[in-house]
Amino acid sequence: MSQKTRTVSARSFFAPRGALSQWHPNYEFRPGQLEMAEAVESAIAEGKHLLVEAGTGTGKSLAYLVPAILAAKRIVVSTGTKNLQEQLFYKDIPFLQQHFANQLRVCYMKGRSNYACRQKIYDAEREPILSGLEEVADFQIIREWEKTTETGDRAEIATLPENSSAWAKVDARGELCTGQKCAQYDRCFITEMQRRAIASDIIIVNHHLFFADLAVKEKDFGGIIPDYEAVVFDEAHELEDVAGQYFGLSVSNFMVDDLRKDILSLARRKSLGTPELDRVLIGLQDASDRFFACFPAQDGRTGFQRRAAFIEQFRDVYEDILNALEITGIQLQMICESMDEVVPLFARARTLQADLKQYLEGVAEDFVYWIERRNRGVFLQAVPIDISPLLTERLFDRVPSAILTSATLSVGGGFDFLIKRLGISYARTLNVASPFDFREQSLLYVPQHLPEPRDPAFPKAAAEEIIKILNLSCGRAFVLCTSYVSMRALHDRVSYEVVYPVLLQGTAPRSALLEQFKNTPNAVLFATSSFWQGVDVQGDQLSCVIIDKLPFAVPSDPVVAARTDAVRRQGGEPFRDYQIPQAAIALKQGFGRLIRSRTDRGVLVLLDNRITRQRYGQIFFDSLPDYAFTTELAKVEEFFHKNV
Ligand code: SF4
Structure with a gap:
């Protein structure tokens, strides 16, 4: 110091x-x-x-x-x-x-997959694990960089594509790491990062790394963040959701598949392949396909509380996958128990088996269980109802x-x-309080003539209102929606009716869309929750934020349903004690995108007039900054005329 x-x-x-x-x-x-x-x-x-x-x-x-x-x-x-x-x-x-x-x-720590694994890079050079010209070209860049980098942090390679498959084959994620037994351990970028952290006064991490580390420390595996005397959480409104993920349980068909592929890859590299190993891995794949096919077919999240009934109905298939994982572990021990690279694979087979059992048989009234299907993935998930x-x-x-x-x-x-x-x-x-003068700098407009969001006439009326507002703001707006369905419906109705460039979440990576928005005069961006926070566009380019509905969490979502039930069981009133406060914080986040400096000016629009018609609306007003307020479109026109 x-x-x-x-x-x-x-x-x-x-x-x-x-x-x-x-x-x-x-x-x-x-x-x-x-x-x-x-x-x-x-x-x-x-x-x-x-x-x-x-x-x-x-x-x-x-x-x-x-x-x-x-x-x-x-x-x-x-x-x-x-x-x-x-x-x-x-x-x-x-x-x-x-x-x-x-x-x-000061040390900046990121998750392991941000760093290169030297051992994997050297292995990849010797053994054929790369496929395709692009992968080989990316690998050459990584190989050259590895010789000189001090941190091994992939952020240093600006030219590497975000989803580089070559990087995925050589990153330092924990599943294949042999730790102190690795020949590169002393030169390892993860070891180096830990050394820097131990020697640091301030350690900067993100919430995911923090809670992943906290959860691992609890299991006596050590963790990578050294002891500290105080912690500062910025953006702390996210803590409940992030922490929940790391104290929960997650098993997926992808995890079984990755294990199978990693075993095959090791067998190929070390010439350990045997007909018996092939047979075992085919059996594992088959058992996994049959097991994960037993879960509900619809996309998205589906509650899963009837675990005992599931086991009753699919006992054979369930036992098959547990056996297949057991046999995979035994086979790994047989081919080369003493080989360092086999140890983490064996541990993964055992952990998957234990997690599956825990998911289906563990006693845990305090957890909410659900199944999530995304593309080809089936994820069995559980998080504590009350963290x-x-x-x-x-x-x-x-x-x-x-x-x-x-x-x-x-x-x-x-x-x-x-x-x-x-x-x-x-x-x-x-x-x-913020030092900004919100009454001067911003106007909150809540149109009174629109139907309630649940009314079938709402999407059409909301789209017509958005078109009028965009014509007054000359684009330069975020339209933030509470669901993908609403985002698409409003986008489809509005995009051909305005002359401004219209961007849609999902058509490009988030950071690229945000850059495009900043660099495209009069652009309009339609987006959902991922643009409600952590987005900072200063100046005139963002002059209007339109929100379709009060952002109540979807009551049918398994986690929300379990949490509201728990509030009720404890004698509370879920709408008052959970849904309204949670939505008030979310609304404040969404509207917070607009005024980012003392010179910013702009209009906030909430198309959901329950905020003025229902008694609970006052809680939202009490939670928001002191914006000037109107229910008249003419005042919006006046504001833009005068200010922006
Ligand atoms: S210790 Fe683990 S992450 Fe580091 S180089 Fe070795 S295998 Fe890779």
Whole structure:
């Protein structure tokens, strides 16, 4: 830690004429930023948990990074999106290192599949696992880069396609890693990343890596994030969903298939193939096909609570796949038990067998079970209905200080919903208002003449309204929908009726679509939930955000149904205690795309007028920033005329 950091406190850093004012080219005093920084500073020093809702423009990343640096403890910062991770690591941290913390050591950790496995690269060079010219060409690029890279992070190879199949064959994901037995262990990029993390003051991760690590640590496998004294979760509104995935169970036909292919590939490379192994693997494939065909055929998520009845009906098929996995394990032991590469394959066969048994026979009233079909994949999944006891026990009772922040944590100004969902009791709370003048900068329009969203006449009326609004905004809009069905229906009705370039989610990768939107004058983008957060378009290019419906979670979804049932069982009222707060946070996220700076101006449109007609609508209004409000289209025209 540099000498300078010892002489600075959060107050002397952020205050008028403080340290930041001397270094930052666009410094402006933000009282909310100072308030947040002081709250973070004392929470870390006193070992307390803290929840901070920090409105857009607060400057919250510096408000937690600076106290984290001043604390001189190892602190993990976990974000929801890659964009934010990169902003912290490539922009905010270097700025702070340059001006006051030049000794600060920071490490950016990603999931294993982002790094190259040296051993796999060397194996691939010797043995024929590549197919097709494109794969060979990609591999040559990777091979050359591996000789010089210090991190092994694929982000360094700008020319490598996002879905490169060559990369998938040489990445460092854990399934085939032999760990300390690997000849490359000391030079391994994962080992190197862990060394850097141990030597770091601040470790930047994402929520997926954080919870994957937390779940693995619980099973005594170690984990890769070293011990820390505080954790900061930015974009903390995502924690419940992400954490749930890692404390749940997932088994799929793809996992069985990948195991079979990895065994075949190893057998080919090491000349271990035998007719018996071939026979066993054909048997595994056959048993897997028959087993996964027993599950409901419809696409999407289907609840699956009748596990005992399933076993009763398909006992033979179920026993066949368990046996096939057992025999695969035995066969692996027989061909070469002592070979290091066989060990992880054997462990995978055993884990798959155990997970399948756990899925169908395990006692777990606290879990919700469902089947998901996507393309050719059949996924058997389960997550805890209530994640809060797990998080209390494994995270909040163990880490001295957890800071949770986001622009959208509170409902109607309070944090009760989040505290309950995450099990973070005894937390301090702080609500920091945005420094933006929302009444001046934005107008919320809710048309009153549209039918309710459930009315069959809604899609046509909504599309007509969108066309009128786009003609006033000259495009430059996001149309954010609560479902794919609604997105397609509105897109199909609107796209031929406007003169502006229209983009549709799903026609290109998300980042490419966003770039295209930013670079195409007067563009309109139709999208669903993945564009409701983590999207930042400053300036006139985004001047209008239209949302079709109040974003209530779909009640028939198995996870939502299980969670609402649980609220009811505990004496609560699911609509009031779960669905409304969850939708209020989602709406605030969606509308939050519009005003990203002090100079942004624009119109928000909610086509669902239940917000003004139902009593519960007030909770949504109480949760949103103080936008100017109208129910008249003429006022929208006036606003665009005057402002944008
Ligand atoms: S230790 Fe694992 S990830 Fe690292 S080079 Fe070896 S096999 Fe690959």
